[in-house]
Amino acid sequence: MQPAGVIATVAALLAANGTSVLDCVCRHLINVTDSGRIYQLSPAEGLVRWNYCADKLAASSDEHTSSPWKLVSQSADLEVTEERFAAWSPGFTTCGSLEQPPPAVSAAQRLADRLWDSGLSPPPAAGAEEGGGCAGALAQLRRLTGPESLQLVEELECQIADDCIDSRCVPRLNNMEWNVTTLQAADLRHHILSQSARAVRRIARATSGRVRCERWRGVPLEWLDKPGLQAQAAVFRGRLSSYWRDSVQLLSLSATHASQLLVPLAFESMGNHASDQQLHGWIKDMERVKDMLRTKLTGWVHDMQLAGKQVEHYEVEEDKDHPGHLILRRPLLSERLLRYQPWSPSFDDDYSALCKERQPEASQMFSLAHELYAFHRFYWYHAAESVGLSYGDDAKIVDEEWQLEDRSHDTLSVDTDCVQLLVNALDHPTCPLEDLPLEAVKQREQCREQLWDDVVQRSPHIPVTSYLAYTQRANVNLCLLAWMAVNSYGICQDVPFSMIQSVHDARCYFDTPDDQSCLQSNATEAMCSVSRAILLLKCRDFSSIKTSHNCTFSTLGSLSVYSRSSILDQKLTEQTLNYKNSLNNATLKYKDFKIDSLKPLEMSFILINIIFRFSTAGVYMYLPQLRNLPGKILLSFQITCIVQILCSEVVYRMAGVPDLPTAVLIDSALTLLSCFWLNSFCYHMYACVRHLRLPDQLLPAEVSQLFRREVLCVFIPCSIVCVAAVALEKTSKYYLIYSRIVVLAGISVSVGFNFVCLGLLGYMYLRNRCSMRQLEIVDNKKFASKKECLFMSVKAIIISGTGIIIRTGFHQAQGIAQVVYYMHLVTMVQGPVLFVCFVCNGTTLPILKNRILLWWNPTNIPAGLELCSAAERNLARRNNEQSPFSESSL
Known part of the structure; x- marks a missing residue:
């Protein structure tokens, strides 16, 4: 058999049974390492150990314990150190030491601890016994030479990703309807937990494999003549489109399994001591948190889909200022907008205290959902960002800029009923675990439509002719209105956050105001979509996003690459909390168009x-x-x-x-x-x-x-x-x-x-x-x-x-x-x-x-x-008056 065929066969063998054979091989290589016989490993075994088993080494040895940060990975114990995370998924680390890790890393680490404490390690792989798939894979590895080992790493990366994209690495998942009986059935619950945890692990491994496969097999951009350059650009766009399609499918699978993991994992840690009556309410609340998490993750999936569609608009051209070099022009709606996806879904921060009376364990519920979201936010963003870094080495990346002035001081005339609804939501927020009356749900939808009509109308001020007219229309700052609509307590909670779609809609709104048909959002969601883009991109005085410089560490084989990059940090510091309070105070001036305490005085007047x-x-x-x-x-x-x-x-x-x-x-x-x-x-x-x-x-x-x-x-x-x-x-x-x-x-x-x-x-x-x-x-x-x-x-x-x-x-x-x-x-x-x-x-x-x-x-x-007549009054006056003539005669 040709070497390429042997390598493909070994890669397929290691990826068999959803990479269970690879897990078994890793356990064997870990045992060899722990026993001090690492010198006995062949080159292929050493590369596999380093690329796919280092996370297990971190769990069993102190080789990498000096790193303070850990992240969810594709390992059986779902734990990996900072250095190894950079190796299997080119992503984020710091240049130097920080006192505390970023919030996303901390939240993801808490999730890893929960999974480890729950005892969700998968069972030994089938065929691990001598003569099975595990032994056969080890025998095949020992026969490979050094160059063949490098080819195996490349082939294995792509093989793992392809198998998972075809849904062979994860079982078919039926959306489990949890109730008291199913949750209290320990065998069923542990089965679902193990199934979902292994699915998340395998999808994460497949995703990192797809990223590195793209870095291995990606189309390099080289300077050619104009026809050759265009042909190369077409191949490049096709390859990149394929990558985004695969990433969307993997993200969708991961989001589904992560959501399925939420309820039983929460029950393991907080719900198993409740009575049956309490458990009914607990399950209902947990399902609501699950729906909220699914809404957030749906926005991520939609953004990845839109990012893939924009690849066809990428252009490759020669750099006029530097002959022999290339420029890659990306449209405004590219994957760079993914950085504006929020780090936190605002569950734990905003709703825990609010829902404490209804559900004493609300804080733990929202915290777990936050940890799952933080993992996706951290992991998928950097998985996408690493691809941009890979082709950024071949060409200078030039992103289209949205030329629009700051909108922090623009005003709009809007319906006061909607403003009152937004202000009331901030002043008297309700726990999202409670069922809103149907009338309230319709009112929120009508308010979104009304506000969108007002925004489209673009009137900065509508004259007021009376106090009644004043209570009908209000002049509100555009950026403040956007914040009021899309904040955690606003009317956009059930609308997925799709940043690319938001920027598309906002660009349509500002650049082509007379043609609203270009909107991707429907009339009910357009207000939320445009407001998010306005708030993040066009409101300098209303932005709490701070930019910090960090190092991106990635590994290609044995080559380590460090590069400086700028990411967005949205940590909830004291400064941002004060900023949030100032926005609340600015909003409350619209609180009362009539003052209740003065109502008796008003009625008296x-x-x-x-x-x-x-x-x-x-x-x-x-x-x-x-x-x-x-x-x-x-x-x-x-x-x-x-x-x-x-x-x-x-x-x-x-x-x-x-x-x-x-x-x-x-x-x-x-x-x-x-x-x-x-x-x-x-x-x-x-x-x-x-x-x-x-x-x-x-x-x-x-x-x-x-x-x-x-x-x-x-x-x-x-x-x-x-x-x-x-x-x-x-x-x-x-x-x-x-x-x-x-x-x-x-x-x-x-x-x-x-x-x-x-x-x-x-x-x-x-x-x-x-x-x-x-x-x-x-x-x-x-x-x-x-x-x-x-x-x-x-x-x-x-x-x-x-x-x-x-x-x-x-x-x-x-x-x-x-x-x-x-x-x-x-x-x-x-x-x-x-x-x-x-x-x-x-x-x-x-x-x-x-x-x-x-x-x-x-x-x-x-x-x-x-007297009763003017004639009698005149006669009386004449009789009372003495004639001056008669007086003089006298």
Whole structure:
């Protein structure tokens, strides 16, 4: 047989039975090493011992005990030292000593300890006896020469990987439904545990073999002419695509078996002392943790799939600056984005204390899930990264950069119901082990869709016309909103974290805003996907990721290679915890759009406002002296304000109808109508002074005719503005900002008209005063007392609509809910102010007082009201006055 055939046969023999024969060979080589007869090993046995059995040596000798870090490996005891991990899976170690290992290494080590303590070492391999597969493999190894041994290492790496990729190294796994009976069945439980643990071990061994096989057989990139270079690049892309397909299949197998390992392994350490009743709840909670872990690992699998698809976009070209050298151009969506996958799933950190009351062992549950995830995060990232390092030696790697400015200070106008949901989730988080009501689940999905619609709308600010409109829309920082959505307590817990997909969606959102069809995520998940990419890549002020330099140690045969690389460290230090607390505090300013502690005060203010507005309207309807044209216009203004308060503060707040957007439209329309009534009043004041015709000089029929004309002049423009706003808002949700601008513009123009009219009145007063001085007409009588000046100033503010503008303008300062709420309370004092200024004055109050006194005592007629007609009053005045002519004659 040819040497190549012999080597292939030996490799196949060692990889037989899911590498059980190789385990047996390793135990034999370990025994030889322990007995001090290492010199008796052949070159092939020495290479196999070094490449595949050193982890067992670490468990049985002190050869590598100086290393402080250990990691889950493909060994039977699932334990390997730092140096050996670097040998079988090119990955991460430190350049020098650190006080503590990275969190992922510590978590993976805890998992290895759990598996070791559980006694999950596999049974002796079948055929280990003399004459079986083990003995035959040892006999074949001793016949190989040194060069053939190196070929065997290469062949064995690829053979182990190929066998596992074809699912021959792990048993077919049926998803076990654990219950009290199956968990308490020790034989079944230990069988599943051993099966899953050996599967994880073999998959890990196959993965490291696939990595090193790629390094052995990968296509080297060499400088050629242009046609030859393109042909070489095509082969390179094909080889790399094959590697990623194999890695995805192995990762998917590993994730499945790791998830299956979670429940029985947890039962071994924490659940076997519970009663049957407690065990039912324990199993339910553990299955929920398993689903959470599966969601996290699903994101990894999806990312690996997308990374493989991007290989076809890799380009190889000559380096113009360095002739004879090559450049490998990778697209933005390459495997380098895998570094942004979080180190921790945030289970143990965020949920342990939260779920302690429901499940006393919640901390252990989440900790075990964290350890399994940490192993995958550490292991699979570096398994992928090592391939990039391998072809980085042949060509200069140039990654596409995403040219987009920092978004840390951008703002968006979003739905306040969703913001309230996000803030409530942070302020009052719930344990994820609890079953959420179906209504809450739907609410979260609807909130994700609503927020995505708001993000697509891209409006930095939507004008607010009233307090109701303020409670409908909120201006939120884009990066803060992204953090609120995707943090551990947010609405994206059930959406897998796929970093490559997130960057693709975010690039689609920013680069092609008019074509949302390029999104890979559906409408329900798009908000989560884009938010993750925005938060990690485009929010400098919101990023807690720190970069640290570390050494990557890898071994190719007997050649050791050290290289400097930069990885991302997301350790939960005191600094990052303080940063997280600062984000929580920044979010809580959106907590209360209404303050519960002030609700009794608010209801009291609303009641007082309504009472005084009704009182003012009643006085204007009761007194004949106030039924002139200005009085009717002010009465219409009061009735409009009363209807507005009843609709927004009573009907909507108490009955909850209509829906909030409709209530905002009604409230805005009534605010606009109030402004137009003030326009009519101000214009009538100007017309009266301009034409020197006071309201009391108009006949009742003329007053009615003019009032009907004023009603038309008020309702026609108000209806036009309202219809335009409603049409825009109901046509498309993206036109919401335009509808609000139309209403706000109408209010602003209306108040501006009032200022013009009042300005003309002031101008005419100053002109007349100047004319009187030119005519040397001097009057020592003051224009008004201080009290009357104060009343007139307040009246001018009310009549001009300045209060409406101040209130509306103040509401634009969104993001400070409590202060805006205080402003809302202040506006409820307008009713008493109107009553005091328009009723409690020197003209109206005495008339009203006399009318009220006549109710109590009709016989007590006040002075000046004794006579019943103007003719009798004139006759009495003539009789009481003494003629100056008669006095002079006397």
